[in-house]
Amino acid sequence: MHEGGCTCGDCPHGARAGHRRAVAAFLAKRDALASGQGLPAGVAHSASASRQWVSDELTQAADVVAERGRLEGEAWLGRLWRYTAYTVWAGVVVLLLVQALTAIGAGWTAARTAGLLAAVVSAGLLSGAAWLHRARGGALAPVIGEDNRLSTSRAVAAGWVLLTVYAVLVLVGQLAAASTPGRRDELVAGLELAGAAGVVTVVAVVCGVAVLVRRVVGLRVLGQRLQKVRAHRPRAADLLTDDAGRGSFADIQYVVISGVALVFAVVRLARKPSQLPDLPWGLALLVLVSAATYLAGKYAEGGRPVILSVVRSREAGDLDAPIRTGDDIEIRGAGFVPPGAGTADRLSRMVVRIGAVHVHVPLVPVSGGFGNPTDAVLTVPVPVDVEPGRVEVQVVTAAGVETNRYEIEVTD
Numbered sequence: 001m002h003e004g005g006c007t008c009g010d011c012p013h014g015a016r017a018g019h020r021r022a023v024a025a026f027l028a029k030r031d032a033l034a035s036g037q038g039l040p041a042g043v044a045h046s047a048s049a050s051r052q053w054v055s056d057e058l059t060q061a062a063d064v065v066a067e068r069g070r071l072e073g074e075a076w077l078g079r080l081w082r083y084t085a086y087t088v089w090a091g092v093v094v095l096l097l098v099q100a101l102t103a104i105g106a107g108w109t110a111a112r113t114a115g116l117l118a119a120v121v122s123a124g125l126l127s128g129a130a131w132l133h134r135a136r137g138g139a140l141a142p143v144i145g146e147d148n149r150l151s152t153s154r155a156v157a158a159g160w161v162l163l164t165v166y167a168v169l170v171l172v173g174q175l176a177a178a179s180t181p182g183r184r185d186e187l188v189a190g191l192e193l194a195g196a197a198g199v200v201t202v203v204a205v206v207c208g209v210a211v212l213v214r215r216v217v218g219l220r221v222l223g224q225r226l227q228k229v230r231a232h233r234p235r236a237a238d239l240l241t242d243d244a245g246r247g248s249f250a251d252i253q254y255v256v257i258s259g260v261a262l263v264f265a266v267v268r269l270a271r272k273p274s275q276l277p278d279l280p281w282g283l284a285l286l287v288l289v290s291a292a293t294y295l296a297g298k299y300a301e302g303g304r305p306v307i308l309s310v311v312r313s314r315e316a317g318d319l320d321a322p323i324r325t326g327d328d329i330e331i332r333g334a335g336f337v338p339p340g341a342g343t344a345d346r347l348s349r350m351v352v353r354i355g356a357v358h359v360h361v362p363l364v365p366v367s368g369g370f371g372n373p374t375d376a377v378l379t380v381p382v383p384v385d386v387e388p389g390r391v392e393v394q395v396v397t398a399a400g401v402e403t404n405r406y407e408i409e410v411t412d
Contacts, residue, residue, distance in 0.1 A: 015074075015075040019065070022068040023068075025061065029061055030058060030365045031368075033365050034365040054363070054364075055348070055360075055363040055364070058363045059344070065343075069232040072233070084138035085126070085127045085130045088126045089127070092119045111174055114169075114177065114273070115170050117173050147228050147243070148232070149234055149235070150234045150235065152238070152255060153213040156254060159259075160199075160262065163277070164203055167276050171191065171275070175188070187275075189275070191276060196277070199265060201284055202279060202288070205291050206258070213298050216295075224304055226302035227341075227401050228243065228338070229340045240255060243339035248297070253293060253294070261286070264283060304335065305333065305336055305401060305403045306334055306403055307333040307403045307405075308333045309331075311329065311330050312327055313327070313329060322409065323409065323410050324410065328379055331406075333403065335403075336350065336376065336397060337397070338401070341398040344370070347361070347363060347373055347398065348360070352394070353392075353393070354386050355387060355392065357385050359380045361380055391407070392406065393405070393406045393408055
């Protein structure tokens, strides 16, 4: 019943169309409410009541968008394993064509046969892994992090590991086809550390960085020193950006330098397939410096949200007065909106604890976005249930991280 053109949104074929429709409906509602359209007459007379009604409406619409996004992400991951398998085998075909073209005049050699067989074996293993992990992105499953984003450190390490495995398989194929003891000794000598020290060092370091980054991020999240929110699905841009989608210098330089070094290693393997790629120490040290920069960037990113001050929100024409129940307070600080949590469904999860009362931060739409909450300022009402006196204010972000406690004085 459901084919590729289905737009019901209730099956994998229609999940993407359903998500797009939900996003379009939400944006239209947000912009309409931002311009004052669609408010019921019963709440239009009260600014606080209309603001709460608008926030509730947007929260419900945002929940629909989030659910559609989750379904679309699951359907996309379910289809991705086929695309990864097709890409792997397309690479084998490209290798065959390149070898056939370069063999014109030079002739076909045992090394070319070994390289092609190694590519077929590698592609078969990757295709099998893709099928086993078909619900988690196929062959890309090992490089998808716990936050459902592509991990830069894992992707770089996976590239070097695949190159090393392929190079060893090429040597194995040539060794199996070698007919003389001298040739076999030459191929075995190609695995000696003297010629492959650079590439072995790089593989060890990038794999260590991948493991260490996972540990560092996990400990910082548990220690509330780093805020992480889950993405709907992985994207290729995750390799070069932070969680908010902004370009990250540490990630970009790590990917670019490692990619250039990988290309050099592939060319060296093609020129001299009788040994592991002899990566020059200058290039190897460049990759190590890049890895150290990336690791330092992971240590430096993030931070705990903090409240710097709390003041009474005053509209034009109001008299200056102390904070009373029913007034709006403006909480100023930093880090209230974690990277990647700028969507309405995540913003609606923010809570301000005023004394013993939990106040959900209202969504205030403006043209093209939201005026409240923001990363540096939150505006919430003081409920009537708050007892007069000194009370503590604390913000709980969408990532579940709590800020410091800030005391304010509430009067009758």
